[in-house]
Amino acid sequence: MYHDFKLIEGRPVSIQVKDYMKRLMIKGALQPHQKLPSTRELGVLLGVSRNTVIAAYAELADEGRVYALQGKGNYVSEDSAGSAAPSSLSWQLPWKERLSRQALLAEELDLMKRGIRAGKDTISFTSIAPDEKLFDLDHVKQAFLGRMSVEGHVLLNYGYAKGYKPLIQYLMTYMENKGVDVQGKDMLITAGFTEGFDLVLAALQQKHGAVICENPTHHTAIKNLKLHGFDIKGVTMEPDGIHLGELERALEERPYDCAYFVPSYHNPTGIVMSMEKRLALMQLMSRYEIPVIEDGFNEELRYSGAHVPPLIASAGSGNSVIYIGSFSKVLFPGLRVGWVLADRELIDYLESMKRARNIHTSTLDQSLLYQYLHNGNLHKYLKRARAEYKRKYELTLQTCKAFVPYKTLSGDGGLHLFVTFREACSVRELLEACTRQGVIFTLGHHFFTDGRGSNTLRLGFSRVADEDIVRGIRIIGDTAKQLWGLE
Amino acid sequence: MYHDFKLIEGRPVSIQVKDYMKRLMIKGALQPHQKLPSTRELGVLLGVSRNTVIAAYAELADEGRVYALQGKGNYVSEDSAGSAAPSSLSWQLPWKERLSRQALLAEELDLMKRGIRAGKDTISFTSIAPDEKLFDLDHVKQAFLGRMSVEGHVLLNYGYAKGYKPLIQYLMTYMENKGVDVQGKDMLITAGFTEGFDLVLAALQQKHGAVICENPTHHTAIKNLKLHGFDIKGVTMEPDGIHLGELERALEERPYDCAYFVPSYHNPTGIVMSMEKRLALMQLMSRYEIPVIEDGFNEELRYSGAHVPPLIASAGSGNSVIYIGSFSKVLFPGLRVGWVLADRELIDYLESMKRARNIHTSTLDQSLLYQYLHNGNLHKYLKRARAEYKRKYELTLQTCKAFVPYKTLSGDGGLHLFVTFREACSVRELLEACTRQGVIFTLGHHFFTDGRGSNTLRLGFSRVADEDIVRGIRIIGDTAKQLWGLE
Incomplete structure (x- = not known):
C-alpha cells in the first residue's frame, strides 16, 4: 500500500493526499475503524511533509471520513467505506432499447x-x-479582466435567459448598422448558431412538415432539420445564388412551414447571393407567406466587393425573417455565443424555450465577448x-x-x-x-x-x-x- | 445634423465616429454620392480630433461605404444607403399561430x-x-489566466461535444471519491443541470409516457417533464424522504419510463434521504426495472452529519442510474457547467444529441472551472x-x-x-x-x-x-x- 501515490503539478499536495486516502477507503483497501499511519509515517511513505498529512487528515475528519482517538491516532470512520452494492441493485439495462427516435x-x-x-x-x-x-489572446485576457473588475460578482451569478444586456444592446446596434429595421424586433442570445437554429425549429408548428432551402446547404442544418422531422426540399444553386425559377416551381407545388437560406458565403459553395436575387427571393417568400430563417454565416469575411445587406434588412419593417448570427467562424468558436434577431413576440417564446433548456448562455462568454467588441478589438x-x-x-x-x-x-x-x-x-x-x-x-x-x-x-x-x-x-x-x- | 453624437466610455473614438456616420447613411440622412464634411470640419462638429476622423473615414472606405475623389474630398458610396424595403416585402406574420405546442x-x-x-x-x-x-474572484481570475497561458489558443477554438477532457477526468475521480463504480460509465459535460435533464428526457423512449418522482419536487424538473409530454406521478414525502409504501403501490399500478429523485437537500423540502431508504428505494427500482435520473442537487452543502453516497453509488456496477450534477448552486451559476454520469452507451447517444443542439459547452467555462478545481479552490x-x-x-x-x-x-x-x-x-x-x-x-x-x-x-x-x-x-x-x- 501507499506505493502508487503520484503527485500531479499545480494541485495543492494536501488535497492530493486527502483524495488518495479517500480512494483507498472507497476501494476497501482501508476498512472502517482501521488505524491510519501516523502523520509522520504517512509523510515518509508518500514523500510529502508531515504538515501536509496533518492538513489532509484534518480535511478527512471534517468530511466525516476519519476520526481521532485521543493519544491513539486517526481511524477510518464507519461511513467511509465504499458502499459495496448488493448485487441485486446492480442490474443492467439494455439502454439502446430504451432510447427515443431522436437519440438514435x-x-x-x-x-x-x-x-x-x-x-x-x-x-x-x-x-x-x-x-x-490569429487569435489575439492579449485582448481576450484584457476583456475578461476588464469585465470582471467592473462586475465580476454579478457575472458569476445567474444571468438572464434572453442574454447579457450590454451584449444584446451592442448587437442590436451592430445589426442596425447592417441596415436592419429593429423596430418591433428583439434578440435572444444563444450558445452559437446551432442552438439558435435548433430552438427556432422546435418553436415552429409543423403544419406541412416541410422546409425549403438551397441545395447543397450547411450539413449541420440538414441534420437538425431531419432530427426535427422536416421533409427537406433543396433548390439548385447557380453561380449567383439559388435558382429562382426552380424555387418558384417548388413553391407552387406544395406549402412549406419555413425556408432556410445562407445568402452570404453559402456553405458549402462559398457563393454570395447577388442583391437582385435577394430582392427577388424575398418577393417570392412574401408572395407565398413563408417565414425565412437566415443563416448569417461568415458575413464578416468579405474580402472585397460591396456591402450586401442581409435578407432581414430587405424585409424592412416586416417580421417574417429570423436572422441567426454568430462570430464563431470569424472570432472564437470556443466561446459559444450566437444570436437570434426576430419578431419581438417570437423572441418572447424562444426565451421561455431557452430557459427551459439550459437557463441561459454562459455569462462569462457573453460578457467577455461584449467587452472585446466594446473595446474595438473586432475591427x-x-x-x-x-x-x-x-x-x-x-x-x-x-x-x-x-x-x-x-x-x-x-x-x-x-x-x-x-x-x-x-x-x-x-x-x-x-x-x-x-x-x-x-x-x-x-x-x-x-x-x-x-x-x-x-x-x-x-x-x-x-x-x-x-x-x-x-x-x-x-x-x-x-x-x-x-x-x-x-x- | 451631427448634434446627437455622444461619446461612450472605453470604446475607441474612431470606431464610434465610424458607427455614427454609418448610421446616418442607413437612416438616409446621408445620401449616396453626397459629399462628407472635411476631416477638420467633422472633427470640430463632433468634438474629436482630426486624426480620429481620418481613421474613421479610412475604415468607412475600407468597408466600401465611402469613396475619395482626389483633391475633392470624401463621398458616400452608392451601396451605403439603407435598403428601404419595398412595402411588398414588409408583410406581417401572425407568429403565435405558427408556433409549436412546445413553444406555447x-x-x-x-x-x-x-x-x-x-x-x-x-x-x-x-x-x-x-x-x-462569497465568490472568490481572485481565484477565478487566477484560474482563467493560468489556463489561458497554458492553452489559450486551443480553448478559444472548437472543443468536443463530450466536454473538456481535463474536466471530465477531474469529475470522474470526484465521482469515484463519492463511491461510484465508474467502470462501464462515461460522462457528458452540459450547460448546467437543466440541459443535462432536458437531454436525458429527450433521449428516453416514451413507451408508457410516464415518470415517477417525489411530490413536491424541483419545479424546473416538473416543467421539463411536462414539456416532454410525460405524465407525472408524484409520491408523498416523509421526514426522511419518499414514502416507500406509496411508491411501491404506484409501481404496482402502472409502468413508468423512468424515475426522477433528488435524494440530497431535496428541492423544495430540503430533506436528505436516509441511507436505509436509499437502499430500499433502489431495491424497488431494480425490481420494477426502472431507470433512475438522480439530481445531485447541492450534495456539497452538507453542514454536518455523515457522508451519504449518491444513489448511483448504491447501484454499484449496475448501469440504470443517470446522475446529473452541477456546481451551480454551490459555486458559480454564471458558469453554465453540469455533468451527466451514466452508462457509456447512453452517454454516446447523449453526446450526439448535445452536438446537434449546440456543438459543445463553453470551453472557457469548462477550462476555468477545471483550473479552479485543480488549484484546490473548491475546498x-x-x-x-x-x-x-x-x-x-x-x-x-x-x-x-x-x-x-x-x-x-x-x-x-x-x-x-x-x-x-x-x-x-x-x-x-x-x-x-x-x-x-x-x-x-x-x-x-x-x-x-x-x-x-x-x-x-x-x-x-x-x-x-x-x-x-x-x-x-x-x-x-x-x-x-x-x-x-x-x-
Missing part, C-alpha cells in the same frame, strides 16, 4: 463519429474553423484575419485552377472552396486514394438534401499552412487525373 | 414570466442562488460558504420556530427551508399580504405534481442579510397569525 437518429447522423480520422502529418482540408494562430482582428484568409483563399483558388481537373469551382470568399467534377466521378474514391497519400477533405454529398453531390468536395483552407495548401491540392489534382483519366 | 407550453409554464417582481427594498426569500459576496471556498450558509440556515430555522405558526418545517441543510401550514391556509393570500409589507417568498404549490401545496411555501435564505431574515420571517409569521387566527 442523432447518433446515426453524427458525422463526427463517421468521419475519417486524420493521422499525424495529414494535410486536412476538412475544417472551416478559424486559424487559432482590428478582422483586418488581420481578412488579410490572412484572403491570401490563403487566393492561393487555394490559384492552385485549384492550376492542378485540379474540376468542372466548376465556387467560392466568393470565406474559408472554403467547393469543387464539382464531371457527373460520373466518384469523389469517395478520390478521397480514399488521397487519404493513402496523407490528404483529406470533406465529401460534398453530405451537403446535399437529395443524395446527389457524389462528384463534389469542399476544401476548407483556414487552418492549412501555405505550403500544405499547394502540396495537398496538387495531390488531389494529380490523383483525380490518374483516377478519371482527366487532363 | 414553454411560455405558459415559464414561472419567471409569472412571478411577482420584487421592488427595491423588498426582502426576497425567492432565490436559492448562491450569495455572490477552501466550500469551507467558507458552508460556514456562512450554516449560520444563515440556523438563523432562519430559529426565527421560523420562534415566529411562524407552521404545521411542519423541513430542511436538513442546503439553502432553503420548506414550511407547511394547516390544510385550509391559503399561502397565496399570505403572499399577497406580505408583498404589501415588502416581503416575498416562493409559493409551494409550484413544486407539487398534483396541484396540492396551496398551504406551503419555500424560504430561500442564501442571499438574504441576517437582519432581513429576522425581519422578513417575523412579518410572515405575524401576518399568518393575523390572517388565519393562529397562535
Whole structure:
C-alpha cells in the first residue's frame, strides 16, 4: 500500500493526499475503524511533509471520513467505506432499447463519429474553423479582466435567459448598422448558431412538415432539420445564388412551414447571393407567406466587393425573417455565443424555450465577448484575419485552377472552396486514394438534401499552412487525373 | 445634423465616429454620392480630433461605404444607403399561430414570466442562488489566466461535444471519491443541470409516457417533464424522504419510463434521504426495472452529519442510474457547467444529441472551472460558504420556530427551508399580504405534481442579510397569525 501515490503539478499536495486516502477507503483497501499511519509515517511513505498529512487528515475528519482517538491516532470512520452494492441493485439495462427516435437518429447522423480520422502529418482540408494562430489572446485576457473588475460578482451569478444586456444592446446596434429595421424586433442570445437554429425549429408548428432551402446547404442544418422531422426540399444553386425559377416551381407545388437560406458565403459553395436575387427571393417568400430563417454565416469575411445587406434588412419593417448570427467562424468558436434577431413576440417564446433548456448562455462568454467588441478589438482582428484568409483563399483558388481537373469551382470568399467534377466521378474514391497519400477533405454529398453531390468536395483552407495548401491540392489534382483519366 | 453624437466610455473614438456616420447613411440622412464634411470640419462638429476622423473615414472606405475623389474630398458610396424595403416585402406574420405546442407550453409554464417582481427594498426569500459576496474572484481570475497561458489558443477554438477532457477526468475521480463504480460509465459535460435533464428526457423512449418522482419536487424538473409530454406521478414525502409504501403501490399500478429523485437537500423540502431508504428505494427500482435520473442537487452543502453516497453509488456496477450534477448552486451559476454520469452507451447517444443542439459547452467555462478545481479552490471556498450558509440556515430555522405558526418545517441543510401550514391556509393570500409589507417568498404549490401545496411555501435564505431574515420571517409569521387566527 501507499506505493502508487503520484503527485500531479499545480494541485495543492494536501488535497492530493486527502483524495488518495479517500480512494483507498472507497476501494476497501482501508476498512472502517482501521488505524491510519501516523502523520509522520504517512509523510515518509508518500514523500510529502508531515504538515501536509496533518492538513489532509484534518480535511478527512471534517468530511466525516476519519476520526481521532485521543493519544491513539486517526481511524477510518464507519461511513467511509465504499458502499459495496448488493448485487441485486446492480442490474443492467439494455439502454439502446430504451432510447427515443431522436437519440438514435442523432447518433446515426453524427458525422463526427463517421468521419475519417486524420493521422499525424495529414494535410486536412476538412475544417472551416478559424486559424487559432490569429487569435489575439492579449485582448481576450484584457476583456475578461476588464469585465470582471467592473462586475465580476454579478457575472458569476445567474444571468438572464434572453442574454447579457450590454451584449444584446451592442448587437442590436451592430445589426442596425447592417441596415436592419429593429423596430418591433428583439434578440435572444444563444450558445452559437446551432442552438439558435435548433430552438427556432422546435418553436415552429409543423403544419406541412416541410422546409425549403438551397441545395447543397450547411450539413449541420440538414441534420437538425431531419432530427426535427422536416421533409427537406433543396433548390439548385447557380453561380449567383439559388435558382429562382426552380424555387418558384417548388413553391407552387406544395406549402412549406419555413425556408432556410445562407445568402452570404453559402456553405458549402462559398457563393454570395447577388442583391437582385435577394430582392427577388424575398418577393417570392412574401408572395407565398413563408417565414425565412437566415443563416448569417461568415458575413464578416468579405474580402472585397460591396456591402450586401442581409435578407432581414430587405424585409424592412416586416417580421417574417429570423436572422441567426454568430462570430464563431470569424472570432472564437470556443466561446459559444450566437444570436437570434426576430419578431419581438417570437423572441418572447424562444426565451421561455431557452430557459427551459439550459437557463441561459454562459455569462462569462457573453460578457467577455461584449467587452472585446466594446473595446474595438473586432475591427482590428478582422483586418488581420481578412488579410490572412484572403491570401490563403487566393492561393487555394490559384492552385485549384492550376492542378485540379474540376468542372466548376465556387467560392466568393470565406474559408472554403467547393469543387464539382464531371457527373460520373466518384469523389469517395478520390478521397480514399488521397487519404493513402496523407490528404483529406470533406465529401460534398453530405451537403446535399437529395443524395446527389457524389462528384463534389469542399476544401476548407483556414487552418492549412501555405505550403500544405499547394502540396495537398496538387495531390488531389494529380490523383483525380490518374483516377478519371482527366487532363 | 451631427448634434446627437455622444461619446461612450472605453470604446475607441474612431470606431464610434465610424458607427455614427454609418448610421446616418442607413437612416438616409446621408445620401449616396453626397459629399462628407472635411476631416477638420467633422472633427470640430463632433468634438474629436482630426486624426480620429481620418481613421474613421479610412475604415468607412475600407468597408466600401465611402469613396475619395482626389483633391475633392470624401463621398458616400452608392451601396451605403439603407435598403428601404419595398412595402411588398414588409408583410406581417401572425407568429403565435405558427408556433409549436412546445413553444406555447414553454411560455405558459415559464414561472419567471409569472412571478411577482420584487421592488427595491423588498426582502426576497425567492432565490436559492448562491450569495455572490462569497465568490472568490481572485481565484477565478487566477484560474482563467493560468489556463489561458497554458492553452489559450486551443480553448478559444472548437472543443468536443463530450466536454473538456481535463474536466471530465477531474469529475470522474470526484465521482469515484463519492463511491461510484465508474467502470462501464462515461460522462457528458452540459450547460448546467437543466440541459443535462432536458437531454436525458429527450433521449428516453416514451413507451408508457410516464415518470415517477417525489411530490413536491424541483419545479424546473416538473416543467421539463411536462414539456416532454410525460405524465407525472408524484409520491408523498416523509421526514426522511419518499414514502416507500406509496411508491411501491404506484409501481404496482402502472409502468413508468423512468424515475426522477433528488435524494440530497431535496428541492423544495430540503430533506436528505436516509441511507436505509436509499437502499430500499433502489431495491424497488431494480425490481420494477426502472431507470433512475438522480439530481445531485447541492450534495456539497452538507453542514454536518455523515457522508451519504449518491444513489448511483448504491447501484454499484449496475448501469440504470443517470446522475446529473452541477456546481451551480454551490459555486458559480454564471458558469453554465453540469455533468451527466451514466452508462457509456447512453452517454454516446447523449453526446450526439448535445452536438446537434449546440456543438459543445463553453470551453472557457469548462477550462476555468477545471483550473479552479485543480488549484484546490473548491475546498477552501466550500469551507467558507458552508460556514456562512450554516449560520444563515440556523438563523432562519430559529426565527421560523420562534415566529411562524407552521404545521411542519423541513430542511436538513442546503439553502432553503420548506414550511407547511394547516390544510385550509391559503399561502397565496399570505403572499399577497406580505408583498404589501415588502416581503416575498416562493409559493409551494409550484413544486407539487398534483396541484396540492396551496398551504406551503419555500424560504430561500442564501442571499438574504441576517437582519432581513429576522425581519422578513417575523412579518410572515405575524401576518399568518393575523390572517388565519393562529397562535
